[in-house]
Amino acid sequence: MLRIGFDIGGTNIDVGAVDEQNRIVARRKQPFPKGRPYTETVKIMEDLVYELLQETGSTTDDLASIGIGIPGSINVSKGTVISAHNLGFYDVPMRAAVGERFPATPVFLDNDANTATLAEFRMGALRGCRTGVLLTLGTGVGGGLILCGEVFEGGLGHGVELGHMCIDRQGPLCTCGNRGCVETLCSATWLEEQGKKALSESPSSMIGSLARGQMDRVDGKVVIDAAKTGDPTAMDIFDRYVDQLSTALSSYAVLLDPEVMVLGGGVSHAGEFLLEPLRQRVKEKSFFHYTHKIVAAEMGNDAGIIGAALLR
């Protein structure tokens, strides 16, 4: 039996066929049809499923489930997308629309943060925990919670928004309307903005060398790589980043006393260069003054597909 996992983003539709050992045995990627009615997305999804079936020599009889991860607010029980800004989806009956094309196959829908959390929980760094935090540090900051040994969908089903906890009430304005959200101070975007500012102020820094003097080559990774070389400007930015992120993690820590906090997303590829000072700073700031377990995510870019395929 195969399970299909869709990881739908504003740029691409990623999909994989996953076997009973949760390995991706076939995959496809298609551009997301921006600005078109959702029915067009559903048609592309249908075609992709048939391509995967053909490649794996399977038929719809071999399909155990189709899971769909969407970046937005989802009503899990109704199987609808309440709103997904980046996709232009509002009140979309996604599960029903896909279900019509595959009437014999159960279809599941969830937020992409929850599918990533599910993948880490079943196969990755959250495996075996009853209380855990996944924080994904990318363009934005998202994540999920494991509470009582399950992916937590929010008390009222709205999901959780770890990136919109406030850590600096007088801090920068967030897209959500609040100030100083974790997302404004702990995203890769923050690193990128600070890197660009530094490049314009001191063009001779290592950030400039690594970006070959080009503003549009500066991103979070460039700043981190420059900091790794010991460049003082980049180290200063990175140090502030670690400090901000440690405030966020110590807040999750005092609220939930988690067994493990897992960092995913682009910034987490900094590895121990990030994790080591972070553990120290979280220990200092957390009320428990405990060495909280903080580790990198294990599932990488496949978390979206595998997590969606794991939906039941």
Add this chain to the structure above:
Amino acid sequence: MLRIGFDIGGTNIDVGAVDEQNRIVARRKQPFPKGRPYTETVKIMEDLVYELLQETGSTTDDLASIGIGIPGSINVSKGTVISAHNLGFYDVPMRAAVGERFPATPVFLDNDANTATLAEFRMGALRGCRTGVLLTLGTGVGGGLILCGEVFEGGLGHGVELGHMCIDRQGPLCTCGNRGCVETLCSATWLEEQGKKALSESPSSMIGSLARGQMDRVDGKVVIDAAKTGDPTAMDIFDRYVDQLSTALSSYAVLLDPEVMVLGGGVSHAGEFLLEPLRQRVKEKSFFHYTHKIVAAEMGNDAGIIGAALLR
């Protein structure tokens, strides 16, 4: 059958005998023996239990349980106090010490925030919820969480420290070593300090009248009462307080999407004068922009005794 609930604080030992309908049928209060070995506290507790038994015409055979709420870190499974600053208790085997005096009676020990949460959960404003928050706004700020329909003891058993989530990373230094904790900006102590500052700067304000010009009569209640009269100085302080508290509640809201958030402690007696603007501000700040249910605690000062008696 009777259950005994102890609410032990740095000033008093409060205790009640609770019947099968969770009503307090007899109660006692004794000063806490400050600076004395814990064995002295245990002796007082023993005497108090016998007084309550006598008053209710009962014997130790009628005792279903003895529950003890302690303001500090508790190892619930071992029944020990890890540390309770205000009591001067460190590594105290409280359950064993009380159990020795009442060998036929089960003894339970927990943090006082958890006993208060349990009381609201079983009998008060958290009744029937699966995901809820209790925040007690007093000299400090504490509270508890209901997760998955149970009082949450923390993922590693350290408990939860809602008052030590950070909402202002550049804010005032907290006793815990971190900056801008909820406790530094949302406690009654914050209101009192701002009230005192206002009194020294503008002695003619309503704060001054209500405190009869005496600095040591200024407390959180005086500031709130002055704000209720429309005094501009007090209204300004109260407005800042509401703003700070709304940041804290919107952070809990985006993390847990709770069915209900309950406010206890002295400040909560401000009632709708506090709750109404707070609901509006939390709605504006929360990512969900949802009218979160925010209500006052129902159990009042008895929450400690009843919650301790409810421990199993």
